[in-house]
Amino acid sequence: MSSNLQTLLKALDIPAEHAQSESAETISRLDAWKGNTLRVLHDLSELLKNQEYSVSEQADIIAASASFDGEDSWITPESQDLATEILANFSEPSFELMVQLLETNINNLFRSSPHPSLNISTGRKLDRPAGGSMGGIDFYEAQAWKKYPQAFNIMFWCLCHIQAYEYDRLWYLVIPPVMTFLDDYQVSYKLKGVRLVTELLEHAPREILKRTGVDGLLLTSLNTCLAQLDDLESPKLIKATVSASLSVTLLTTTPGSVVQFNQLCALLGERIIGTIWLYSYDKPGVVQASVDALSPLLKALGLGCSRYLKALIPQLVHPLVPVPFKPMSEELQICSLKALTVVIYECSCRMSQWKGTIIDGISRCWVHLADSPFVDPSRMELQRQLRSACEALASACPTVVEDEFRRLVAVDHNLFQSLVGGSGKTLPGIV
Template sequence: MSLDSVLAGLRVPSDFNRYNDIPERDVITRLDRWKEDALRTLKELQTRVVQERAELSLKQKADIVSTTSVFDCDAAWVTPDSGAVARDILHTFSEPPLPLIVQILQHTLKPLFRSNPHPSINLETGRKLTRPAGGPMASQDFYDSQTWKESPGASNVLLWCVRNIPSTAYEDLWHLVIPPLMALLDDYEARYKLTGVRITSVMLERVPSTVLKRTGVDSLLIASLSRSLTQLQSPETPRLLPAAILTSLTLIQLMTSAGSVERFDQLCALLGDGIIGSIWPYASDRLPALLASIEALPPIIAILGVGCARYLKVLIAQLVHPLAPLEYEKTSVELQISSLRALSAVINACPERIPHWKGTILNGVARCWVGIVDPPKTPDTREPSADDRNLCEFYADPKQIQ
């Protein structure tokens, strides 16, 4: 069997995009059988790569990496065994030469995303356009003809490339990286947004800040990450919100200098407009979204420092409320513990302002401690541990917030 035939057998069926929503049992059976066949094919490919690596052309190596990187993820078409074999194959191509990355970006990914170009990106340069191409309705046209979704796992191919692009090569490859990345970030489905956020996070580890600023993509990324915070009802919300918040924080630190007005304004926008303004008003009955946003608070508060005093009233109110909610309102031990940790960050950031709120904090913490030591008859989602009790006892001591 030729190498092309082996790789063709590993092309993921597009039906996997709707795997969890397929009602037909025969389709599920067919896809499960494909996963079993894919494992055997991956093992065959692994053997051939070991035996023929020296004779493989650049195109063949690119095809192998593009095919196997699709299995390096947690997806419906991947089993633990197939994922392990795929990672072993990819390890063979660790520290890849730049021409291999260019081959994948140019000839595998670019054709997939060409049908629906992002309206704010110049496809030839990767720069931000001064005005959206296609006029006011361009954002709606952007969601038509999304042929790249017919190739499940295409985002993993981009992730492999971004992980391996040297810092010095980003400027030359910018026009190949940014269009597919922005297509993922600004997609209307949360699962693709999440993938785009993860790829952005990896890219920010290496990309020079000068390239981001000169091309105007930094502002596009901030805007896209901010829009991700409005996804409050999808299954990906508990992962998407903290990932978008922390990636925004990384981008802000990369693009601004410590102590600058610009950094302060962007941090305030992330905390005030993003978390407080876009998540909390709509998350009172959506505990996963609320929990995810509160878990991401401490790093922002630590960097913003005393600057978060401008939001102290709403921060204290939100973080104390889950500790002792009204009888008809929901909470959980996880939410209470996350609120206490965020409350600790606020106390450390604004010690001079805390005495004014001592009564409010002590009241909530004491009620939380009583609820954990003497819980109601209706069990919570998790039995409180010794660490949970110790944390509440710590905050119930007035000396800790003086």
């Protein structure tokens, strides 16, 4: 490696302090280093225009540049733009280059803490954890990879650029770092692991996930993520994990099969309703995150949602009802209404039993909005979602137009006709 290139790459090494709590002195030193990275990245970009490099040198260049392609504290918009410019030179990496990156620049960081449930030479799930029931202690003990805060960004870049047909030969290099992030005990690393899993599922063939047993391993680890309710980043983790769990199930099971139905029910019934909603009554951010991620799951489950209506509808209607002296979260109301509308459409044959509960919550929320003089984009979106829910209910249960909606309009035409008018165009007095 040329001395110029080696000097530039060394200057781009992310200080390990970025992954740790920082004193004022450390922060000052890191700021000075961060300010210098713009010049170094610019010099590296210029250097690439004049020379060709070996596979190992290219891998080092990608690793150094990908470290600045993300949302971390050491990255500025300017440094990210320069990193993106450099990485554009490697938009179609060869198989040999990808092997070099994964084996040398990434997996070397993780070898001191092998995942106890994986055969690290094949990427297959082990029949029983290495080291027995206490194997996890060794897994969490050293964790030398945490001294390299750039590891996630490099791994994410690799997952974005591996071709689907290359996964068979690269699997043993891909899955250990992903599972190490996902199964870490810290929520911040679990969240990064979920993001890696999400990207992996975009490209990895279904067959390799099933053949290696990693599909079941992923679901088990993702279920563990859904029990992490007390961290500041728990809302982000919950939302990302629900989406990733749904993707694993839809990718690795046959549509309409018993296995798929059971996995979807477990995600909704056991994880969201039976864990998150049961134990997060005092954590509105966590509840909102779970509700925000709910609609795709409800659509996937379809009429199967009907077995959970006794939990779903009260939970989704509850945020709509004003409580004296308690501020209302319009974001939670909006995502609750979106999920409620999906439930109404998917379980239309059961809505006659729930129409009173739904209309009561919607109308109370509508009155509360009318009593407030403030109008902003969030409030306008909430009004739109309330109308959409009414339209869905009218479509699923047409009798509400002639009965409940008519009575609402009779109470106060000016107030309620704009709420339910679009749901009953043939009803005199509503439009």
